[in-house]
Amino acid sequence: MLATSRESLAVPGETLFRVAPLDPPSAAQLFAARAAAAGTTIDPDDPAVAAICARLDGLPLALELAATRVPALGVRVLAGRLDDRFRLLAAAGRGVPDRQRTLRAMIDWSWELLDEPQRAALVGLAVQPGGATVEAAEAICAGPDVPEVLAQLVERSMVVAERSTAGDVRYRLLETVAAYGLERLGGDQAPLVRRDAYYADLAEWAEPRLYGRGQRIWLERLDLEAPNLRAALDGAVERGDRTLALRLVNALAWYWYLRGRHREGQRSTARALAVPGTGGDAARASAWETGFAIIAGDGGLDRDLPEGGDARARWFLAHAHLHFGDVPAADELVERALAEFRTTGDRWGEAAALASRTKRASFRGDVAEGVRDGERSLALFTELGDRWGRLYAGDQLAYLAEIAGDYATAGRLHRDGLRAAEDLRLWTDVTYRLASLGRLALLTGDHDRAREFHERAMRLAAQQSNRFAEEFARMGLAQLARRTGDLDGAEAHLRTILAWHERLAADYGRPFYGVTLVLAELGFVAEERGDAGLARSLHERGLAAAREIGDPRAEALAHEGLAGAAALTGDRRETWSHLTEAIRLRESARAPLPPAERRDVERAVTRSLRR
Structure with a gap:
């Protein structure tokens, strides 16, 4: 006998065949x-x-x-x-039977067959758009024997039970059933209040576990809960619960950063801060919000720095300023945070601040100090088991190795970072590691690999809507085009990047550090075309920007470009004056020009000696 039913008949010999939704x-x-x-x-x-x-x-x-x-x-x-x-x-x-005449009638019919605990569980699940663990369901549905009720609803095909990537069972509703459940909620705020409180607690429980050995597990758990966490924040904001909203954004800020969701982080912290009232840690949230705004390219450099907050939020603000290349703004924040980390025994914070000092040293040209801080940071992060931290410290050390011409060490560190970033699904970091490996391939003459790495990085950055990473990868393609003789292709890339930099400078009121390389590359393109006047103008703009930023290596690069422009006009004296100044600046930074990067200087020297 074949029979259809909403649930098992529970008779001897019964064999069940569940009719699933259509694929x-x-x-x-x-x-x-x-x-x-x-x-x-x-x-x-x-x-x-x-x-x-x-x-x-x-x-x-x-x-x-x-x-x-x-x-x-x-x-x-x-x-x-x-x-x-x-x-x-x-x-x-x-x-057509009445219950099949409308979608509402179909679900009304099923609803009327449920008892009150089952209805309460269904509504409790409806307010959790990302599904729920049994623990979340027990906290939010707030009925008797919730696991048994959920099992009954699964039997009646009202609830879907699935195993998550973490191996636990999650319960969810079909979208149509969830929409019906929200309608049945009516004006009852109790399930929403319980939901928002539960997920704020979960976010605060998860937050410290994102720093260390549990990083991957808790990133994946928060990925699953992301729709519920957004719903909880929406609920807190809509009810005007400032304290709860600030608890949520302060707990989730590091997760948003690791996942590359910078705009979500900025928008969410701004929404929480805009809730009227005085409750909650607003200073901490303000630091996160300003840092996200800077990293996302939405301004923030000219804001008053928030007072108070914790040392990690202050460090994050310094980290954001260094991302933009604003060393003076980062200086005090890094040192204050480092001092507080050491006072309180926060070893993760100490490792992060030391890695930021390493990045600062690369801007200033102090390679020896940068390596000391970077190696200490890497050792601390390794001891703590924080894979993102190892990636971050390793990246700074790789850049210093590249400055010194040690491409083997730089490549090893970038490859290690790429593996970690891909495993943790940190796509922003994957993009930068790919582009960095592309630059190393370019410097070592492997043009095919250089193109492959940079194009992959650009595609991924575009998918992530990460304009900083996209233009970082585009710069590699521009340099590759110039090195292979495609001056038109190089200029097209460089003009795109320069236009973006000019918009950044207009928004922030100061140049972004990468503009010096863009102007230098455009200057070299002009020189290789024989246009000494345009080359000189571009390199002079680059020199002015380098001095404003305070980067001696960028100043040296501008002088090398000016030497090339002078050699093109036959002015041997000016050529050697600029080359001498470039050597002085690089020696002061303890960063001599590596052989693989001497092509433009050698062209200027050769041209000058022929005159």
């Missing part, structure tokens, strides 16, 4: 067939069709009801109106 291709075919029956031919591969099928969870009745609306609305308008699915989806045909 995406089957759902699209059913939807297209029913739309054709209603008089409209559609393409089942249309992205709007895929969106409709996904939002209706592959439920055959919902798809059939939706298909009847296609002749009047078309698939794109229909897809955009599914938030109002219960009013929109109704059948007009005869001979």
Whole structure:
């Protein structure tokens, strides 16, 4: 005997076959067939069709009801109106049971068959858009014997139980059932308040575990909970609960940073700070918000630095300023944070501050000091088991090795960092490591690998909407184009980068440190074309920017460019004056020009000696 039922009949010899929602291709075919029956031919591969099928969870009745609306609305308008699915989806045909005439009637019928604990559990799950662990369900559904109730709802196909990547069971609702559950919530705020409090507690529990050996586990856990955490923040903001909103953003800020969600971090902290009132740690949130704004390219350099807050938030603000190349703004913040870390015994903080000092040393040209701080930072992060920290400290040491011409060490450190970033799915860091390996390939003459690395980095940066990383990779392609004789291609890339830098300078009121290299490369392009006047003008702009930033190596590069422009006009005296000054600056920075980077200087010297 074959029987259909909402749940098991629990009789001897019974064999169950669960009827799952349709898979995406089957759902699209059913939807297209029913739309054709209603008089409209559609393409089942249309992205709007895929969106409709996904939002209706592959439920055959919902798809059939939706298909009847296609002749009047078309698939794109229909897809955009599914938030109002219960009013929109109704059948007009005869001979159809009442419970199948509308989507609402179908779920109403199932709802009426539930008891009160089951209804409470369904509503509790509906306020968690990312699904729930059994612990979250117990805290938020707040009914008796929640695990047993969830098992009953799974049996009745009202709830989906799945194993997460972490191996635990998560419970979720189909989107249509969740929308119905939210309607049934009505004006009852209690489940929402319980949800928001639970996820604030979870975020605060997870936050210290993102620094150290549990980093990967807790990154993945927060990935799963991200929709719920956003919903909790929305709820806190909408209710005007400033303290809870600030608790959430302060606990989640480091997670957002590691995942490269800088704009989300900036927007979320700004929203929490905008909630009226005086509760919560606003100084800490202000530091995070300002740092995210700088890193995301949304301004922030001219803001008053927030007082108070904790040392890690102050360090993050310094980290953001160094990302922009603003060493003076970072100086005091780094040193204050380092002193506090050492006083309180915060070894992670000490390691982070030392890595930032390493980056600062690379700007100032103090390679020896940078290596000392960087090696101490790497040792501390290794001892703590923090893989992001090892990646960060290793990156700074790799850059110093590159300055010194030790490309083997730089390559090893960047490859180690790439493996760690890919394993942790830190896509922002993956982008920078790829571009850095591309630059090393360029310097060692492997042009094919250089192109491959830089193009991969650019694609990934664009996918992440990370303009800083995208232009960093584009610079590598520009340098590759110039080195291989494609001056037009090099200039096209460089003009794009320069326009972006000019917008940054206008927004921030000062140059971003990378502009010096852009101007130098454009100057070399002009020189190689024989345009001494344009080359001189570009290198003079680069020299002015380098002096404003305070980077002696960038100043040396500008003088080397000016030497090339002078050699082009036959002015041997000026050529050697600029080359002498470039040597002096590089010696002061303890960073002589490596052989692989002497091509432009050698061209100037050769041209000068021929005159």
